[in-house]
Amino acid sequence: MIKPIKKSIKSVIALSAVAVLGLAGCAESNSEPLVIGSQAYYSNEIVAEVYAQVLEDAGYSVDRQFALGQRDVYVPALLAGEIDIFPEYTGNLLQYFDPEATATAEEDVYQALQGALPAGLTALALSGASDQDSYNVTSDFAMKNNLTSIGDLAGVSGIRLGGAPELAERPYGPTGLLSSYGVTVEFEATGDTTVESLVAGLIDMANVYSADPRIQQLGLVTLTDPQGLFLSSNLVPIASDAVNQEARDLISAVSSAMTAADLVALNVRSVDEQLSSAVIARDWLLSKGLID
Amino acid sequence: MFSIGELFDWLTDPENWTGRYGLANLFVEHLTLTLVSLAIAGLLAIPIGIAIGQSGRGETLVIAISSASRAIPTMGLMFALVMVMGVEFRQFAVVLALVGIAIPPVLAGAYAGIKSIPIVIREGARAQGMTTWQQIRHVGFPLSAPSMVGGFKIAFLQVVSTVVLAPLVGLGGLGFGVIQGLALRDFSQLTGSALVIVLLSITGERLLAKAQSKLDRRLTHY
Amino acid sequence: MEWAAKNFDFVLELSVTHLLISLVPLVLGSVLAFALVRLTPLKLAGTIGTTFSAIYAIPSLAVFVALPAVIGTSYLGPTNVIIALSIYVAAAMFFSTRDAFSQVPKPTVFIARAQGLSPLQLFIHVELPLAIPGLIAGLRVAAASTVSMASIGAIVGVRNLGYLFLDGFQRKIPEEILTGLFAIFIIGIALDLGLWALGKVLTPWTRRSAQRV
Numbered sequence: 001m002i003k004p005i006k007k008s009i010k011s012v013i014a015l016s017a018v019a020v021l022g023l024a025g026c027a028e029s030n031s032e033p034l035v036i037g038s039q040a041y042y043s044n045e046i047v048a049e050v051y052a053q054v055l056e057d058a059g060y061s062v063d064r065q066f067a068l069g070q071r072d073v074y075v076p077a078l079l080a081g082e083i084d085i086f087p088e089y090t091g092n093l094l095q096y097f098d099p100e101a102t103a104t105a106e107e108d109v110y111q112a113l114q115g116a117l118p119a120g121l122t123a124l125a126l127s128g129a130s131d132q133d134s135y136n137v138t139s140d141f142a143m144k145n146n147l148t149s150i151g152d153l154a155g156v157s158g159i160r161l162g163g164a165p166e167l168a169e170r171p172y173g174p175t176g177l178l179s180s181y182g183v184t185v186e187f188e189a190t191g192d193t194t195v196e197s198l199v200a201g202l203i204d205m206a207n208v209y210s211a212d213p214r215i216q217q218l219g220l221v222t223l224t225d226p227q228g229l230f231l232s233s234n235l236v237p238i239a240s241d242a243v244n245q246e247a248r249d250l251i252s253a254v255s256s257a258m259t260a261a262d263l264v265a266l267n268v269r270s271v272d273e274q275l276s277s278a279v280i281a282r283d284w285l286l287s288k289g290l291i292d
Numbered sequence: 293m294f295s296i297g298e299l300f301d302w303l304t305d306p307e308n309w310t311g312r313y314g315l316a317n318l319f320v321e322h323l324t325l326t327l328v329s330l331a332i333a334g335l336l337a338i339p340i341g342i343a344i345g346q347s348g349r350g351e352t353l354v355i356a357i358s359s360a361s362r363a364i365p366t367m368g369l370m371f372a373l374v375m376v377m378g379v380e381f382r383q384f385a386v387v388l389a390l391v392g393i394a395i396p397p398v399l400a401g402a403y404a405g406i407k408s409i410p411i412v413i414r415e416g417a418r419a420q421g422m423t424t425w426q427q428i429r430h431v432g433f434p435l436s437a438p439s440m441v442g443g444f445k446i447a448f449l450q451v452v453s454t455v456v457l458a459p460l461v462g463l464g465g466l467g468f469g470v471i472q473g474l475a476l477r478d479f480s481q482l483t484g485s486a487l488v489i490v491l492l493s494i495t496g497e498r499l500l501a502k503a504q505s506k507l508d509r510r511l512t513h514y
Numbered sequence: 515m516e517w518a519a520k521n522f523d524f525v526l527e528l529s530v531t532h533l534l535i536s537l538v539p540l541v542l543g544s545v546l547a548f549a550l551v552r553l554t555p556l557k558l559a560g561t562i563g564t565t566f567s568a569i570y571a572i573p574s575l576a577v578f579v580a581l582p583a584v585i586g587t588s589y590l591g592p593t594n595v596i597i598a599l600s601i602y603v604a605a606a607m608f609f610s611t612r613d614a615f616s617q618v619p620k621p622t623v624f625i626a627r628a629q630g631l632s633p634l635q636l637f638i639h640v641e642l643p644l645a646i647p648g649l650i651a652g653l654r655v656a657a658a659s660t661v662s663m664a665s666i667g668a669i670v671g672v673r674n675l676g677y678l679f680l681d682g683f684q685r686k687i688p689e690e691i692l693t694g695l696f697a698i699f700i701i702g703i704a705l706d707l708g709l710w711a712l713g714k715v716l717t718p719w720t721r722r723s724a725q726r727v
Contacts, residue, residue, distance in 0.1 A: 040680065040684075041684070042681060042684055042685050064673075065590055065591075065671065066671075066673065067668070067671050067673070067677060067680070067681075068589070068590070068671040069474060069475060069589075069670070069671060070474075070475040070476070070477075072475060072476050072477030072478075073474065073475070073477055073589055073671075076477070077588070077589070077590055082588065082590050083590070162462075164475070165459060165468060165471050165472035165475060166472055166475040166476050168313065168472070169472075169476055186312075187312075187313075188462070189313065189459060189462065189464075189468060189472070190462040191459065191460055191461070191462055192460065192461075192462075192683050192684045193374070193379045193382065193461055193462040194462075196378070196379035196686075197379050197462060200378070200379050200380045202379065202380065270685060271685050271686070274516075274517050274520070274685070274687045274689070274690070275520065275521075276520075276521050276524050278524065279520075359654075359655075359658070360658075360702075362655060362658035362659050362662070363658040363659075363661055363662050363698070363699065363702035363703075363706075364662055365661075365665040365675075365676070365679070365694070365695060365698045366662065366666075367665055367666055367668075367669075367676060367679050367680075368665065368676075368678075368679045368691055368694050368695045368698065369695070371679050371680075371682065371683040371691050372688070372691045372695065374683075375682075375683065375686065375688050375691065376688070449570065449571055452573060453573035453574065453575075456573045456575050456576065457575060457666070457669075460669075460680075460683075461683075467573075467575065470575060470576055470579050471669075473579075474669075474670070479583045482579055482580060482583065483580045483584070485576075486576035486577075486579065486580045489572075489573055489576050490571070490572050490573075490576060493571040493572060493573060494568050494571045494572075497567070497568075497571045501567075
């Protein structure tokens with residue numbers, strides 16, 4: 001009685017595994033599909049979708065593993081070969097691999113990143129599009145306290161800083177603010193409610209990605225960063241060794257073609273027109289003549 | 293990847309227990325959100341459950357609500373309410389979502405408790421001339437207590453589980469360590485926080501289960 | 515709803531994944547629960563029962579997130595969430611399965627045995643059919659919880675309807691969240707009806723028209 005049960009359990013598991021993996025997005029191709037990952041960030045997902053579509057247009061089969069979360073979750077997967085391509089940001093990624101990095105300018109950060117990447121990963125063509133962490137305040141708060149740069153906060157007391165939970169531990173978080181600017185902040189883990197909380201006055205300063213359309217739409221003031229707390233951070237595709245040269249060239253081409261204005265426009269389409277990343281990516285690739 | 297030693301170090305490090313995002317404060321936040329929501333749910337659901345149990349009207353509604361409610365995606369409900377009410381009212385929105393999640397099991401428990409009282413006893417109380425309030429106080433409530441506590445037990449588990457997601461809308465609670473630990477790939481923080489959550493959940497469940505069986509025994513042993 | 519119309523294909527794709535991620539654990543968990551019910555000696559039954567009640571007390575996000583750390587599954591792909599959900603289903607179905615089989619009338623079993631049925635024939639032709647109503651009832655409850663719990667898997671990167679909640683909240687698109695709620699509701703109802711219908715199909719003797727003189 002036990003044997004038949006065990007057999008059926010095994011076959012059910014095998015069948016389910018096949019069914020589920022099959023649904024995970026593999027195309028009809030029998031070669032190993034390229035796995036493209038993305039962060040749990042709609043803007044990053046649009047870029048990942050751009051990479052995916054340009055590869056599919058050229059005949060590759062792609063497995064999309066989107067919304068994976070933070071670097072700390074997916075970089076080990078990249079290194080282990082479970083993910084092949086990932087849209088990344090030069091400055092943040094450099095700091096991840098080399099917390100002591102001193103480069104701040106765009107080109108320097110890119111060079112430093114290429115050196116800091118472990119064996120098995122390569123940084124493809126740098127994009128002109130930048131999307132980095134930045135500290136923002138409302139225009140009222142900026143006027144009231146005469147703020148233009150982060151350092152101007154040193155005289156203000158009781159600053160509440162909002163951002164994702166992991167901001168508390170990042171080098172550009174509260175510890176960096178204190179050491180680079182002598183600014184003390186109280187941290188509130190506001191996550192995806194960060195911008196709303198800033199506007200509602202529940203926090204005084206917010207970490208908002210620089211390509212977020214709401215900075216302009218809501219009239220937020222981005223504080224300047226003369227001390228280079230934030231490294232310059234541009235979009236860059238990271239590829240594992242499993243990616244061949246043709247695929248790399250295709251992705252590098254789209255990466256170079258994307259400008260800073262392009263990225264903000266893509267984000268605007270996502271937030272205002274509420275379209276899916278697949279549609280936005282396709283439209284952009286068609287408009288740039290990168291796919292047909 | 294995972295080391296019991298590191299987990300132990302993390303749990304015994306006082307740094308991880310102090311401060312706004314220390315385990316102690318997160319525990320208090322978690323418990324507060326849970327108890328407040330359960331209390332409100334109880335105040336709303338118990339009278340309604342008793343009323344429906346006594347009168348028999350609205351029975352199908354109760355049964356439909358309690359079976360459909362198991363399928364409520366708690367995360368979706370929480371997000372929807374916070375979006376609708378705005379971020380300034382997120383505590384209120386989250387409590388509302390939690391109350392919504394807690395009401396069905398408590399309601400079902402109160403209703404089932406009253407229904408399980410033999411009709412002879414219920415009629416007997418009325419025949420003795422008790423007012424409705426006296427009937428509830430001396431007969432209905434005591435006799436349905438085990439079932440009501442059972443309803444609270446189920447609600448407690450659902451609510452504690454949902455509060456774990458509260459950090460996603462900018463609140464606190466023990467889920468913070470799980471979410472930050474996941475983002476930072478700090479397995480000690482992640483499993484350490486998960487462990488505290490599990491302890492809270494199981495302790496509450498055992499306490500309520502014990503209370504339920506004690507109340508049950510008191511009714512059947514004389 | 516405009517958003518739903520614009521993104522219909524995507525929502526459909528997520529719904530199919532969501533359904534699969536709910537069905538597979540239901541099957542695996544039930545099989546596991548059944549195996550445990552049949553194979554555990556009476557002495558251990560109490561301990562296993564308490565363990566499973568305790569498992570149900572663990573919040574699902576904690577399990578989804580801690581399981582890779584503890585048993586080494588990968589965050590990538592649905593395997594992690596499927597295993598976790600199967601454990602929950604097994605915990606719930608353990609009690610339903612046990613009760614469903616224990617309320618099969620003993621006299622019926624004795625008579626069947628006396629007629630010379632082998633244990634396997636006894637199981638297939640007598641015990642299982644009579645236990646089906648109880649099993650289906652348990653499955654319906656487990657299915658409802660599984661469908662809603664599965665959406666939490668989106669936090670660890672699983673591509674199901676839970677993604678609509680996270681993305682809708684991040685981009686501040688209420689219709690996206692509502693679409694997710696509605697889609698999960700539909701899937702929940704579909705599964706519930708499907709199981710109910712399955713129960714009816716498997717127990718023809720409970721239908722009035724099957725009454726014979």
